[in-house]
Structures are given as structure tokens and as C-alpha cells.
Amino acid sequence: MSDLAAPPAPATPLLAVRNLEVVYSDVILVLRGVSLTVPARSIVALLGANGAGKTTLLRAISGLLPIHRGRITKGRVEVDGEALGSETAPEIVKRGIAQVMEGRRLFTELTVEENLRVGGFTRATAPAREALERIYEMFPKLAERRRAISGYLSGGEQQMVAIGRALMSSPRLLLLDEPSLGLAPKIVDQVRAIVQDVYDHGTSVLLVEQNAAMALSVAHYGYVMEHGKVVRDGVTAELREDQDVRDSYLGGHVGGGARRSFREVKTYRRKKRWSA
């Protein structure tokens, strides 16, 4: 558990999203003016329910919007203070941002090593080979199973391959989308450790999670999104104490405080309007 306060933000953050608006198929407005920053050397958590727009935000950053017929209609994404224009996904990878998509999305018919090699596709042969060795050092388990078909690995191992594959481009910022989704509580703990490890190796992380307890336990700073807007942000210690966040995301999951049993639910808890 890191109780670190966020490090003092440098003048130009690694990633800044400014007032971003995204529309799918020219009709469905998903992001309605989202702003957030990821300072260099930090872990930032992004919380929110299904459909809040978290994945869309990640797509906007990593250049995957066009294939979903999505479009930025307002605002911008800045990397090192420099606005991204029409960069394609490969170009963004070269700028040092790598993404682990929701559901891991391994190339299931390919071996572990082949998966990792795809992660290093944008790089020349020599640095890619070095990166591969580094990943194997970081995840010795993957070195053991390098020839295994990735689809047959366990959930935890697959998450390792997915993160390792993203790290092959030696990114400065890793976008992690729901790494704990569908994993057993024990494996979730392992994933948290991996995130910490990645950070310790010098890569910043933007962690998108529904498992707020897990995310807030590792991040320095957090944002909460609802309906395409950021409705709360703050250092993680503050967010953990915030009553609204507790009500909607934490329940009694984080130690202390009485948790209402699911058996006791008798009426709807009507959705609270966030005071944004």
C-alpha cells in the first residue's frame, strides 16, 4: 500500500487531457469535456462505472478512436505539453505511451514470445531484443513459458504477458484498462504488485479500474468519472475518505466503517447527483 502523497507536479505533465469531448458515429456523445493530468513518475487512478467513458478516454489518448468510429470534437490530448494532432496509434506508441486493453486481448494463437515481439514492433531489432530480455528479467515466469501458446496460460499469467507486451516499447506511460476484471481476489493482489513494480521500474501508470479499492490502494492521485465527466479528483488518501466515493464505489470494501450487507438492501439507493 502506498500512502505517498503525489510528487510535486512538474511544469509540464507527461500527459494532459484538456476539456476533451468525444463523439461516436457522429451522434453518441461519450466524453463531455474531460480534463486530467498524469505527472511524470506517478500512478494515477481513474474510477467510474461501466459506461462512464473511461475506455473511451484511453482510446482517445492511444489513437484507437477512429476504428471505433469515434472522433474528438473538442479539447485535446497533450504529451509533454505538446498537443497530439492526427497521430495514429503506431505514432503514439513511438511517443512513449503504451496501452493494455481491457480483457488483456492477447494474440491467443501466438506464443508468449511472439506476443512480446509484437509489442516491440515499432522498434529496431536490437533495442527490441534488449527489451525482451528486460521483460524476461522482470517476469521470470514468462521466460519459462516463452514457447507456450498464450491462449492456454492462466488469467494471471495472461495479464503478465499483456503488461509485458506493452512494456516492450519501453513506454514512459502505461495505460492499464481494468487489469483486475474477472480475476480472483488473490490474483488481483498480484496485479497490484505488478503495477507497483512497473512504477518502480520508472514507468508512469494511468490505471483505469472499477475495483476502486485496488486502484486507490496503489495510485497517488485519482479521478472519478460519471457519464463522460470527471466528477471528483484528488490525492488518493482524500478520495478514500470522500463520502460519495465511499457510497458509490467502495461500500465497505476498504477497511473500517460499517458495510451494508447485500442482504439488507430493501429499496433502491437513488443515484446521487454529483456536485461537479
Add this chain to the structure above:
Amino acid sequence: MNESRLLRVHDLTLRFGGVTALSEVSFDVNEGELFAIIGPNGAGKTSIFNCLNGIYRPQVGRIMLGDQELTGRSPVAIAKLGVARTFQNLGLFSNLTVLENILLGRHHLMRTSLLTGALWWGPARREELAQRRSCEDIIELLELEPYRFLPVAMLPYGVRKRVEVARALAMQPRLLLLDEPAAGMNLEETEDMARYIREINEELGVAMLLVEHDMHFVMDLAHRIMAVDFGRVLAIGTPDVVRADASVIDAYLGVAS
């Protein structure tokens, strides 16, 4: 409780090629019971569901629903015997409306064939009207009124999960299999789902088999829990018993919670 056994699963073993997905799994579910299965990914939870459904054919073992043998029957036959199910990643017909999805749940209770359907005026129309009425009851129970005529694809995730439960309920099941009903939902939606599950279980008296990762959800709601890992049963018992079981903590829960 032994006198009211609804489902008896005995010695279930399932292999794919050389991989053993389930080995000697045995458990019972009583009438009106809410029975949960927990375990890590790939432990065989969904495989158990698929065997119950008839999607997979286990190599060894028997499954009895009341005094009916389920093993070896087709999914369609099993559905007609009263086993309904929801899917982990949603099994809805996304281009159809909510009402049509729920009406499909009543498919095996309806008679209209291609021929009478083509003629429409007469039995087909009468049946449509009659079934529409029963579907409206379910729509009311699960509070889906505003969405009736909307294609499922346009609905938020949480509502879709509810529609799937509604469709399963429309089948008038004796046993309802719920595969991760709370996955991907926020706290509020999870609480709603808990309430629906309790209503269905307590007021309609439908027995349920539940697979879920949210431990609080499971521990709070289930009457009994079975923990599985690598296709084997680790423990069966009340929530308190399972929670304290050393092998369960070791394989799944990590820290005792």
C-alpha cells in the same frame, strides 16, 4: 433439507483432449436454495454451468434435476425441463428489443409454427397477446418498463444484465443459473441486482446457482457456497465455513477476509 433436493450432481468429470476441466465434482442444490460457486478463473465454474446446460457432455458423472436425468440431453431439452441461465458476457440478442428478448424466454411455452405464424390472424395472434401479458409481469418485477421497445444493443450494461435475468425468468425455470450477475457493475447496480436476486429467490421460490467473484455479494446472499479450483471441489458449506477454509484461502481468497 435433504428431503427437498432439486439438483443432484454426482461425480462430474469433463475432459477436453488431454486437459481435465472438471474432475469428480459432486454437489446438491435444494429446492429454493441459493447456491454459489466460487473459484479462480479457469477453475471450472463456467464448465459446470455448461454441463448443466447440455452445452458440454461430461465423460463421467450424472446430473439429475428432480427425478429427471439431465446428462446427455440437448440444451433445448434441458431448457424445456426448467433450467434457465444467464451468461458471463451476456447472451442477449442484441438487435432485438427488450420485449422480444423476454418473449424469446417464453419460446418453449409457445406453439406458433412457421405455418400458423405466416397466417397470423388466429392462433398466432392470440398467443402473442397472451404471452405479452405474462412478459409484462416480469418487466414490472425487474423494473424494465422504460426500455420495452428499445433494442438491447442501445441499453447500458447494467440494464442489459437485468434484461438477461428477465429473459431467464420468463422461461418459468425451476433452477436459475446466474454467471457473474454483478460483474462490471458499480455498487449501486450491484445492490439492485442483489435485491432482484433475493426477490426471485424468496418470493418466487426459484432455486439458484450463482457464480460470482464479488465475495461480499456471494457471502451475503448465498445459503451455501462451493469453492472449486483446477476442476476440483475444495469445500462446500455455509459462507462462514467456506470463508474460513484454509484451502480456499490459499487457492482463491488470498488473505482471509
Add this chain to the structure above:
Amino acid sequence: MTDFAQYLLAGLALGSVYSLICLAFVVVYRATGVVNFSQGGLVVFGAYATYQLIAWRVPFVLAVALAALVTAAVGMLIERLVLRRLVGQPVFASILITLGVLFVLEQLCTTLWGYNLRILGDPWGVRTLALAGVTIKVVDLWTIAASAAALIGFFLGFRYSRLGIAMRAAASDPEAALAHGVSPQMIQGIAWGMAGILAVVAGVFIASGSRGVDLTVSAVALRAFPAAILGGLDSTEGAVAGGLIVGLVEVMSAAYLTPNAPWLGSNVHVVIPYILMIAVMLVRPYGLFGTAEVRRA
């Protein structure tokens, strides 16, 4: 016995042509998930392009190379203009669109070269060798060699090269591949380029000797479909195996079935490959070498 050897050779040569066409199907299918009904159009265009260059007195090998370049460019252009917009569309969409492309390519050929038969002017002509009473057409040797070379090249390339792995990754999950810097569009472009090159090689062999080039050259692609399915649409080995099997089966059924079983009707050799394909499909729904789609409940 001599006859049988003769048929065997003919079957292998015909099968090699089918293999080349099937390889093109496989490459495009793996990169885009599209069954390319326009391959015949590329084949006939490639044959005409080669004819034209030879008619302009470009040496044969150079003519084939240039035609391959041009046809590859045409393939990439098709991908760029049409197929790129087709990602994620249902099956009937890709069928209709590639068929539309076929019509356009055929019309392009007739606009440029008219309808009359053109003799290609290849160096093989009708030359033959004789071996133990069996006549070996020189062009057949080259056909077999070319498809063997293509198979080995594709097999090694897909397995080990950076691009090959990237192509397989893009086939497996295009979005995930894109997220790691593998642009599926680039991959698709390359695949269509390869299809163009393979089309020229196939087209040159088809139109060689006294056969000549006319619009009917494109029909060969349709005859190669059962071969592609038989082998498995996503397998390079399957393409070659399927091609050879269908080539052999076609020649053998023309040689032995037609005269001995007249009740089957004339030209039963056209139907037998399809019947064989259907039979295999019922046992192995993804072809002899294809990978089954993993379906989870």
C-alpha cells in the same frame, strides 16, 4: 502406367496453379478476414499486363517482375480505396464488395485490351522434355517450382519474420495489434500487394503457351475456391495442399471417372472438387489444415 504418370504430372501442375491462387486467398483472408472474390480479376489483369510489357519488347523476366509490381500496386489501391472501409462488416458485405471489384477489374481489362485473344509470348511455349515415355511440359516444371518456392517463402516468413508475426497478430486481434503499433491497414495493404504478385505468377502460367490471354482467364480463381476451403482458409500449408489435391482430383476424375461413369454426366470433374470439399467440411469444418475458431459459451 505412362498415362497415369502423365495425369499425375498434369494434376500437380494444375494443382500448383490453384495453390498460387489459394495462397493469395489465404494471405488476404488472414490479414483481413475477407474471402477475396476479386482474385480472378487480379489474375487476368496481371496476365494482360505481362502480355503488354512483352509486346513492348520488355524481356520476359523483367516483364513479369514489372507486371507483378503494377498488379501489386493495383491490389494495394483496391485495399486503400475500398477494402479499408470494410473492416468489421459482415460476411455478405465483403463478398459483394470483392465481387464488385472483380467486375470493375474485368471492365478495366476490356477497356484497355478489348476482347480478342492475345498470345502471351512466354519463353516456354509448348516445349517439352521426355522421361521414360512421359512427356513433361517445361512450363509445368516451372509452375511446380514456383508454387513450391512461394510456399516455402510464405511459410518461413509467417513463422519467423517480424512482419510475419505482426501479420498473424493483426489477424488474431486487429485492435490489439494496432495498440502496439502494428497498423492493420499497413498489414492489409501488404497482403493485397502480395495477392497481386501471386496473381501475376498464376496468370502467367495460366495464359502461357498457346492458351493466350482473354477475359476467361479470371474464371480460374473460382475453380480454386474448393481448394482453398479444403486446405483451410487461414493456412498456407493448407493452400498448397488443397491446391494440389484439387488439381489431382480434377485431372484424375476427368481421366477415369468421366469415361467410366457416364451416368454422372459430362464434365463431372468440375463438380468433384466441390463434392470433395463438402465432404471434408462435414468432418473438419475448418478444412484439413485450418484452425478451428475457438467458441466459448
Add this chain to the structure above:
Amino acid sequence: MTKVSTIRARTINERTLVLATSALLLAACGGESANAVANTPGVSGDTIYIGALTPLSDAVAVIGKPLLAGLSTYFDKLNAEQGGVGGRYKVKILAEDITYANPSSGAQKFQKIKDQVAMIGLVVGTDQVNGVLPLLAEDSVVAVPTTFDAEWVREDWLLPWGPPYQLQAINAVGYALTDGGLQGKTVCTLTLATGYGEATVEGVEYLANAMGFKVAMNATFKQDDQDFVAPVTQLRNAGCGVIMLASLPSVTGKVLGTAAQLGFAPRWIGTSPSWHHALAASPIKDYLVKNFWVSWDGPAMSDSTEAGVRTMLAAQAKYAPGQEADFYYYAGYTVAFPIHAALEKAVASGDLSRAGVFAATQALATTMNDGLVSEYVYGAVAARNPPRTATIFRVNPDVSLGLAVEKRGVAMPAAASYEFVKR
């Protein structure tokens, strides 16, 4: 969201416009076909219109285009040099593009032009003619089929021309077995699996019956076949010495190439559509010179000692300079003679109505055709007699179109006795 809906509204506006326009177009077209000339359809002032249903853009356009060009040339020349039919009526061709492989396209196009033409001068394709046949009777329109099927001879509403495939085959094979120096050789056929191929086989079988031999083998193939080792080997094993071939040029090249490569050298005789002069410059030209004949009628198209050929080539140079004077051009030009003759007769009788044209075709005697093909005896349908002679050509790469006369005026007794019956 409001922004979005305005965008949508505008698109709908545009779409409505497009829809409305196309509806108008449809309506306009609907009115068009109600042609005013009721009594004498296809005649307007001093112009007679003749229809042509011919493929102009599919693979069979290789036949359809030169046919049309030949027909047009003849009438362009007639209009320019003699002032048209009867010195007065200019003839114009109304051509409609049909799809060879879609028989209903001919029937549709017939409906389109039937009220604007005096008769149909070209219908290409056996299936197309069959498709139009019931309509001809219904609307009393005479049509000229441009395939050489025996069935056409006895159809009321058809004005056929040229030697039927059956007779081409009978005369050619018969010649080979008699004066052609191949007495006693085994006869076989290799034909395209179409009605055209079937007609050719029919002729050879008829001859076999008449001359008392057995056809050793009737092999068939498909247009898109790529390998001919099997059929050619079988023909060789059957000991075939004379093989009647009904194919299209690209297949001819492939078949004869395979035969040449396998060292099999029988006497091949092709029907008229089997030949294309590009083959005379192919790698098998020497083999063709030795082993290949073509069966048709009339003189060699390069024979400038023939007055008819000279006139035809001069007309082509003057009126259709872009068109190569290939076999189909020649056929299109030749088909114009009976049409012209029928129209002359109708003009002379002063009746250009449907009934008048029909009567003219029934009263037509032997037509003059500048010696380009043998004479066709018309008159009443029951008495019609197509040309029963043939010219056998051999390949000569040095003359234009690659064919020189081997023997002209071949007239086998079997050809003379062949009966034509209405199917």
C-alpha cells in the same frame, strides 16, 4: 444533441430529393415506350429501323461487337451508295446490349425495342433466341438468329442464315474421310458443353450413321477448364484420327497446345467459332498448319480475287475503319443480305407493316449474297433449305485472318439428306 439532429434533417432533405428525382425519371421512362407509330412500327418517314440484340460488354462481346459492326457497315454502305432500300428507305440499326449469360435480358430488351423496329436483325446466343421466340409470335416480329442451330430452320418467325453447325460438322468430317485423305480413320469429337457443342456432335453422329461408322469418343469440356491432358490422352488412346472440335479460341489454343505437347497429331477440324487468327501467331502455329482445319462456307476472307470479299473489305475500310475485319465482322456483314432482300420485297409490295415484313420473308426466294456464303433457299418455312455445302480451310499464317481454302464446295450426301424439323 441538437446539432446532430439538424445535420440529420438536412441529409433527409437531400435524400428525399434524390428519391423524388428517381421517381420522376421512372415515370418519364414509363411514358417513353408508348410509341406513336402504330401501323408500321419501325418505319418513320424514310427510315426503317432494325433491332439488334447482341452482347456488347460481357466476354461474348468479342462476338457481339464485330457482328453488329458488320451489319451496320452493310447498311451504311447501302444508305450511302444506293439511297437505302428500294432507293428510298434508309436503314438504321437500333442496338441493345444484352448479357449472353442471362437469357431474360434478351426478352426484356426485345420488349423495349419491339415497337420501334420493323424486325430484329441480330439475336446472339441460342438461349437468347429461345427466350425471344414466344414473344416473336405474340408480337408478329421477324428476327434473324445469329447462331447456327438446326431448330431455327423451321421456325415461322425466324429468318435464319448460314450453314447449321450440324452441316458444318457433316461436311467437314465427311470430307476428311473421303477426299481429305483420311479414309478409315477413327472419328471423335471434343466439344464445349453447350448447345453449340451438342449440335456439332449431332452432326457427326448423323454422318456416322449415314456412312456406317461409329464415333469412337465424344468428349466434352467446360469453358473455364485449364487442363486438357486427360481428354487429349483419352482421344489418343481411343485412336482418334479425325476429331471434330467445337470450342472458343482460347480453349482451342489450350487443347491443341496440349495435343502438340503430347505428340498427338490427328486431323483436328474446328467449327467456325473455334478459330481466332491470334492462334496463327501462337507457339503452335506449325502444328496448326499441319493438323488443323476449320469448317465454314464461302471463300477465304483474304481472297481478293472474290468480288464479294473485295466489296466487303472496301466497305469496312470506308464505313468501319476501326473494326478489324475478323470472322464475326464478316458474319455480321453477310447476315445483312437476307434482311436487305426481305426489306426490298416488303418495300416493293408497299407493305412495311409487321404482316408485310412477315409475308416478305415467306415469299423470299434464294438470296444473293455476293458469294460470301452459299445460297439459302427461303420461301415458306416448311420448304426452307439452308446451305448444305461447306468450305474447308487450312491454317496459313501468311494470309490475313490466317485461313486459306483447302477445299471449297464440299457437299457430302449426308449433308444433303439431313432433315430439319421443328422441335
Add this chain to the structure above:
Amino acid sequence: MSVLTRNTRLTVEYADDLRLFRSRPAQTGAVLLVAIWLALPMLLGDYWATVFVYAGIASIGAIGLNLLTGFTGQVSMGHAVFYGIGAYGAAIFADRWGLPFPLWLIAAASVGGVVGGLAGPFALRLRGNYLVIISLGLLVIGQHLFENWTSVTGGLTGTAVRAKVAIGSLDVAALSLGGVRLSRNQGYLYFVWAMVALLGLAAHNIARSRPGRALQAIRDRDLAAEVIGVSQVHYKVGAFVLSSGYAACAGALYASYARYVSPLDFSLFLSIQFIAMIVVGGIGRIYGSILGAVFLTTLPRVIESVSGSLPFVSADGTGGGLTVQSLNQALFGVLTVTFLLFEPLGLAEMWRRVTRYFKSWPFSY
């Protein structure tokens, strides 16, 4: 979103939701369609009557394919074979067996349906592209039979058909209305479009009742459908039977109208055209099939009619440039591509938007 405007009139009873023409504009539209049906044969000359007869026949085939592709999600390139079976069926049942009108049509459609049912099992094991190419195999086999089973089909040269649409003395080819004799084309125009209405309505009824929902369930998620008790075997085979029956019915009508059929009639291109019709018209919509069939049948004819005024296009290709046919082929490609990319739901969706737009006009009531 806009879907909320679905009901234009207040729904009081569940039965109101099941009415065929629910809104006033829809009712007006239905009356208008009947009026057009009555008037059109009187206004069109032989050529356009012929074109619209073919369009009607194509509509029936397209409705059948839409039931298979649009509702059940199975793409078939074998549709031409079933159409052919219907056509030869008409020749046999009417000409040789001498069955009277409704019987030969029913018999021909039934044979098509039964043969289609035999193809159904393949659909159970195969999906997507593999099924497409299997159906291509079916087409090749079908063509082979058409060409070689001479005693039944007349072989390569085809067969004449005299299947009359006549009950007693009432012959569609020789109707008279109030003393005025109608031409054969006019009679067929009435008859064929009445058949389109009848069969379209039947298809619509199937689509909106239990079997229709089951077909769509299988299309969207076959495994989930099984689990709720919808039998894949039953409905996939059923969809093939139904779809082939429609195709065979269309083929029988074609034979009756054309009076001559040959194997060339039932080519790959015909199958492709059917697919294009439902794509352009609207996948999964019955009336979309009709729109698509009419659109694709008439469009080339319209283009020809106006081609005289288009640059670079000549009717016969002698003037250089494109021929009309080339233009048509190119347009065929361009149109399908355009619809697939920009209006995947086809003409039906465009039409729905147009009507919705008019509905929102205050003065449209």
C-alpha cells in the same frame, strides 16, 4: 433517442402494438400502394411492364433470401439453384404432369423447400465464409444437374415451359377488365405483384411471431438461443426450407412468364444479384427486400434510358467510351459498396427516416 418516437398514436391495448398499419400515414400508404397496383399496369407499356414483372418475381426471391440471411444470419450463394428448381418444377408439374395452376406452383415451391431443407444441415456445422463457399458448391452441383439431367431439365439447351396461370377460363395472360382485353404483360403484372403482397405479408407475419424471433435469436447468438430452448436444428433447417420455397416459387413464376428456361438462367450472377438486392434494400427487413429488388431491377433500365444524354457512355459501345452495360456493372459495384458503407440498413432505413421526418411535420396530419 429517436427510437422513442416509435408509437405515434396512443397505445391503449397490447393488441394495438400488433396492428399491421398502425399509424394514419401507414394506412394511407397502404391504400396508395393498392391504387398504384391497380393503375400501373394500365399506364406502363410492354417494356416497363416486363421490367416490373421481373422486379416482382425478384422481390419474392429476395424476400426468401432475406428470411435466410437477414433473419437467420446465413449467407447463401446457392439461391439461384432453388430458383432453378422452381423453374424446372413448373415445367414438369404443369407441362408434363398437367397439374392446374395453383397446384403446379405449390408443388414447385414445395420441391424447392424440401431440397433447401436438405442443405440445412450444412448450415448447422458451418458459418460465415465457409458456409458461403459451401453454398457455392451447392450452386456448382445444381448447375451440373441442370445441364446433365436431360430427361428432366432438357439439358444444355433448356426447355420450353407452358405453365399457365389460369383457373378455369380465367387466364392471367388474357384477362379482360370491363370489356377491355389486357395484354399478357398487364395480366402478369397484376398477378405477380398480388403474389408479392401475399408472400410478403406471410413473411412479415412469420418475422413478427414466435418463429421469426427464434430465427433472429439464432442469428444474434446461437448458443444462447439453444440454452433458452430455441432449437438451432429446427430453425436453421426451417429457414432453409422457407427461403428455398420462396426462391422456388419465384423461379416457377419466372418460368411461367418467360416460357423458356435453360441452365444459363440460374447462374452465380443471379445468386449475387439476390444478395445485392437484400443488401441494398435492407438486411432483415421484408419490405426492404422488395425495395431492393425493384431498385436493382429497374435501375439499369433507367440508366439505359438516360444514357443517351450521359457523356462517355454509348448504348452499343461503338462510339467509344463505356458501354451502358459496363456502366451498369460498375454502378452495381459502386452502389452496393456505397450502401454497405454508408447505409448498411439499406433503402428500408432511408425510407423509414423519410417517413419519420414527415411525421414530425406538424402539418402532415
